[in-house]
Amino acid sequence: MRCIFCDHNESKVIDSREAEEAEVIRRRRECLKCKERFTTYERIEKPDLMIIKKDKRRELFDRQKVMKGLSRACEKRSISADQMEALIDAVENDARNMNSVEVSSQLIGELVMKHLRLLDEVAYVRFASVYREFKDAKEFLDELKTVMQNKKPPKITVSID
Numbered sequence: 001m002r003c004i005f006c007d008h009n010e011s012k013v014i015d016s017r018e019a020e021e022a023e024v025i026r027r028r029r030e031c032l033k034c035k036e037r038f039t040t041y042e043r044i045e046k047p048d049l050m051i052i053k054k055d056k057r058r059e060l061f062d063r064q065k066v067m068k069g070l071s072r073a074c075e076k077r078s079i080s081a082d083q084m085e086a087l088i089d090a091v092e093n094d095a096r097n098m099n100s101v102e103v104s105s106q107l108i109g110e111l112v113m114k115h116l117r118l119l120d121e122v123a124y125v126r127f128a129s130v131y132r133e134f135k136d137a138k139e140f141l142d143e144l145k146t147v148m149q150n151k152k153p154p155k156i157t158v159s160i161d
Contacts, residue, residue, distance in 0.1 A: 003031035004038050011038075049095060050102040058102065061095070063088055066112065073127035077120050087115045121147050 002009045008031055015028040025042040049061035070084050091111040095103045109131045117124040134140045
């Protein structure tokens, strides 16, 4: 590891410990030339998650796109940015646990709704109304009734062709 002080390319590890719920290894290092100490972080590089769009195009999973839609649904609700980030983390983890590096955009939307419904019902209905493209007030009302009766949302069944 190259020293950040003198640019020498040899150092020794003084201390290693897990950080961020064991997803990161923090290492304290000492330069073998100038003896300065510095910290490095090591994390597992996960394969890119590809999203299959409705028109069959593929693009990389984009947290910012999910955050944009989520922010609109959560506007004027008491949901913090940290809660939205945690929700996106949960969605991404669920998608990665599908044992595929490709998932449909439909699945991502359904996962967002699943987690959002547990967080805030109003934000959930807002997101669902845009995501499911309700055609009329009846579809919107049907979704509201489902939420108000505390029924479980429909089971997620998505196939990738």
